[in-house]
Amino acid sequence: xxxxxxxxxxxxxxxxxxxxxxxxxxxxxxxxxxxxxxxxxxxxxxxxxxxxxxxxxxxxxxxxxxxxxxxxxxxxxxxxxxxxxxxxxxxxxxxxxxxxxxxxxxxxxxxxxxxxxxxxxxxxxxxxxxxxxxxxxxxxxxxxxxxxxxxxxxxxxxxxxxxxxxxxxxxxxxxxxxxxxxxxxxxxxxxxxxxxxxxxxxxxxxxxxxxxxxxxxxxxxxxxxxxxxxxxxxxxxxxxxxxxxxxxxxxxxxxxxxxxxxxxxxxxxxxxxxxxxxxxxxxxxxxxxxxxxxxxxxxxxxxxxxxxxxxxxxxxxxxxxxxxxxxxxxxxxxxxxxxxxxxxxxxxxxxxxxxxxxxxxxxxxxxxxxxxxxxxxxxxxxxxxxxxxxxxxxxxxxxxxxxxxxxxxxxxxxxxxxx
RNA sequence: GUGGCCUUAGCUCAAUCGGCAGAGCAUCGGAUUGUGGAUCCGACGGUUACGGGUUCGAUUCCCGUAGGCCACCCCA
Numbered sequence: 001x002x003x004x005x006x007x008x009x010x011x012x013x014x015x016x017x018x019x020x021x022x023x024x025x026x027x028x029x030x031x032x033x034x035x036x037x038x039x040x041x042x043x044x045x046x047x048x049x050x051x052x053x054x055x056x057x058x059x060x061x062x063x064x065x066x067x068x069x070x071x072x073x074x075x076x077x078x079x080x081x082x083x084x085x086x087x088x089x090x091x092x093x094x095x096x097x098x099x100x101x102x103x104x105x106x107x108x109x110x111x112x113x114x115x116x117x118x119x120x121x122x123x124x125x126x127x128x129x130x131x132x133x134x135x136x137x138x139x140x141x142x143x144x145x146x147x148x149x150x151x152x153x154x155x156x157x158x159x160x161x162x163x164x165x166x167x168x169x170x171x172x173x174x175x176x177x178x179x180x181x182x183x184x185x186x187x188x189x190x191x192x193x194x195x196x197x198x199x200x201x202x203x204x205x206x207x208x209x210x211x212x213x214x215x216x217x218x219x220x221x222x223x224x225x226x227x228x229x230x231x232x233x234x235x236x237x238x239x240x241x242x243x244x245x246x247x248x249x250x251x252x253x254x255x256x257x258x259x260x261x262x263x264x265x266x267x268x269x270x271x272x273x274x275x276x277x278x279x280x281x282x283x284x285x286x287x288x289x290x291x292x293x294x295x296x297x298x299x300x301x302x303x304x305x306x307x308x309x310x311x312x313x314x315x316x317x318x319x320x321x322x323x324x325x326x327x328x329x330x331x332x333x334x335x336x337x338x339x340x341x342x343x344x345x346x347x348x349x350x351x352x353x354x355x356x357x358x359x360x361x362x363x364x365x366x367x368x369x370x371x372x373x374x375x376x377x378x379x380x381x382x383x384x385x386x387x388x389x390x391x392x393x394x395x396x397x398x399x400x401x402x403x404x405x406x407x408x409x410x411x412x413x414x415x416x417x418x419x
Numbered sequence: 420g421u422g423g424c425c426u427u428a429g430c431u432c433a434a435u436c437g438g439c440a441g442a443g444c445a446u447c448g449g450a451u452u453g454u455g456g457a458u459c460c461g462a463c464g465g466u467u468a469c470g471g472g473u474u475c476g477a478u479u480c481c482c483g484u485a486g487g488c489c490a491c492c493c494c495a
Contacts, residue, residue, distance in 0.1 A: 006468095009486070061493050065420070088495090117495075122420075125488065131495060200492075214493075263494095274494090286494060313495030340453060374455035387454075399455070 010122075010129025021318050021327045026114055028160050029134040029312075036153055038112035038136055043092040045116065046070055046083045055091030055300055057266025059207040062087040066119040068129065085118035088265070089135045090293065090309055091300070097139055098302035107140035114314070126316050133288075137309035139297065144240045147271045147292060147308055148247035154275055154288060154310055155253045161317060162326035165278035166287060168248075169258040171229060172241040173210060175269045175294065178234035183209050185227040193222055210262045228259045237270055244271060267293040271308065277320045287320060288312035333417055336377030336399075337363040338370060339388040346388050350410060354386070357414035374399075384417055 007013060014022060033040070049067065056063050068085040086092055093111055096102070102109060114134045123129060136153065138146050151168050158166040174182050186209040194202055196219050197212065204211045212218065213226065233241065248255055255273075263272045274289035290310025298304040321327040335354060339347045344365065351363040362380060364373045370387070377385050378399050385397040396413055397404040405416070 006486075066493085119494080121493075123487085124490090127493090127495075133495065288495065311495065316495055338454090368453095369451090370453045371451070371455065373453090376455085378455050385455085395454090397454075402455085404454080 008129070010120075012128065021321065022314070024328045025161055025314055025318060025321075026134075029112075029114060029157065029314075032153065032157055032160065033112040033136065036110070036136075036149075038110040041093060041096065041111040041113055042115075043089065043096050043113070044086075045118075046085050047092050047095065048082060049084045051091050051095055051300070052084055052087060055094065055267060055296060056088070057208070059204065059211070060265050061121075062119060062265065066121045068118040068120040087119045088117055088311060089113055089115070089133065090137060090265075090267070090296070090307075090311075093135075093137050093309075094139070094293075094296055094300055094302070094307065097305075098297065098300060103140070103303055103305055108146070109139045110136070111139070112136045117311075126319050128315060132314040133311040134314060135309060135311045137307060139307040140305050141308070142294065142306040144243035145247060147240075147244045148251065148253075150290065150308060150310055151244075151248060151255065151273055152251050152253050154273075154290075154312060157312060158275065158277075158287070158317070161321060162328075163277065163317070163320055163324060166275055166320075167278065168253065168255040168273050168275055169261050170244070170248075170255050170271065170273040171258050171261040172233055172237055172270050173229050173262055173268060173272055174233055174237050178232055178237055179269070182227065182229055182232040185232055186210065186212065189225070189227055190222070193219075196222060208266060213260045213262050223260065229262075230257075230259055240270055263289065263291055267296045267299070269294045273310070275312070286313075287316050332360050333384065333419075334380070334382045335359050335361045335384045335386060335413075335417060336373075336380065336382040337361060337386045337388070338373040338377065339364070340370065340390070342367050343388060350386060350388065350394075353410055354413060359414055359417055386413060 049069065052067065053063050058064065066087060068087070070083045070085060072082070093113070097109070112135065115132065116130050117133050118130050120129060121127070134157075136150065138150065151170065155166070155168060173179060187205060190197060190201070190205055190209065190212055194205065197205065198218075201212045201218065213223070230238075230241070245255075258274075261272055261274060262268075263274075268291040270292045272289075272291040275287045276285050277287050278285075288310060290308070292306070292308040294306040295304075296307055318327065337347045337351045337354070344363075347363045351361045354361045362377070362382060364377065366373065374385060374397075382399055385399055387395045387397060389395065393406075394408055394410065395404055395406045396408045396416060408416075
């Protein structure tokens with residue numbers, strides 16, 4: 001028990017009974033990525049700390065307190081570990097985009113990946129130090145159509161895994177032209193009431209005033225009176241945002257405006273959105289989110305290029321599916337091959353033939369009496385049992401109904417099992 | 420990083436006032452002489468999370484640590 005080594009805090013094992021739901025969700029994501037013409041990319045699980053610091057922003061929680069640092073070789077004596085496990089994939093993907101000169105490729109580029117992310121914060125149900133995301137990014141497209149397309153894609157993903165009551169919340173936080181003005185308006189507003197702000201918010205007021213809006217302790221009057229980003233958008237940003245909303249209406253995507261939605265990472269410009277599931281009382285109801293990052297490529301040293309993307313939390317998606325009772329429990333049509341005595345040569349030969357016909361086959365490796373073999377086949381989840389008798393005699397038993405067909409030939413089995 | 424609750428067999432949980440650590444499920448075997456699921460019988464399974472303290476004696480009381488859950492913070 002505890003005397004033995006346990007999984008690290010905030011991590012968990014996915015046991016066989018859980019992984020079928022994961023496979024299903026991942027295959028929905030991969031198939032959607034294919035239909036929406038995204039190409040798979042893979043990047044390292046860890047990067048230079050400074051990539052995240054620069055890319056996500058020093059004042060973001062992910063950098064400020066959730067960096068999962070990794071050191072190099074033992075005894076290297078380095079004071080600070082130069083690497084950190086990726087807290088999100090966008091910075092790494094943009095790094096790869098720049099490093100490989102991908103701006104010369106016919107764009108806009110559409111990239112996707114599924115994999116683990118790491119944040120060193122305190123675990124809770126639905127929140128882990130290692131968690132999985134499905135991520136999509138489009139680099140090189142500044143128009144509002146792609147914003148709407150991505151929000152619609154996220155929306156469709158939740159629908160295809162069977163979730164209901166998932167709604168997108170959207171906001172626009174402006175760009176390089178209008179965001180500074182909005183920042184100033186926020187500073188002016190909150191500075192007048194600084195004594196009523198939390199310590200965190202006072203600090204944020206200087207470093208990143210937008211994130212004061214994130215503060216749940218913000219007195220309601222202050223929040224209500226706070227200047228709204230949408231009232232400070234420049235004409236270009238307003239047009240962009242209005243266009244997205246019109247497109248979402250045409251596409252029939254449900255969304256809500258949330259003018260306090262600013263997102264935790266600093267690189268976002270203009271569009272910010274999150275997907276929420278209704279009915280969860282806890283705080284972990286954010287299933288995914290993303291936004292536009294038109295300045296990030298340049299910030300990381302590349303030729304300026306607009307970008308937009310989202311990450312969907314697979315752990316929380318599956319949690320929500322379980323809560324809504326839509327998690328699949330697929331069990332393929334498994335065939336057990338049973339025999340009598342030590343006829344393992346026959347069992348393995350027949351198993352081989354059936355496998356070549358595409359079936360999932362589990363031969364019994366024991367020489368126990370037939371009843372025991374049937375019992376364990378049944379417990380292992382087999383739907384069918386091929387029972388080898390003396391000579392060439394073979395029977396196919398339906399373990400669900402108990403029905404049995406005697407004297408079948410091996411060629412007859414696959415068509416029956418496949419239905 | 421802060422606070423609250425919790426931790427006994429693989430799982431779900433008992434254990435009186437501080438007095439020999441139990442049950443159901445699961446697993447394995449038998450009843451069953453070569454056709455499963457039911458039923459019955461049996462076996463296996465424990466440093467009571469870990470470490471310390473109080474006590475003749477601690478699953479029980481106290482302290483610490485780890486882990487889980489919940490609420491913050493924030494996010495996926």
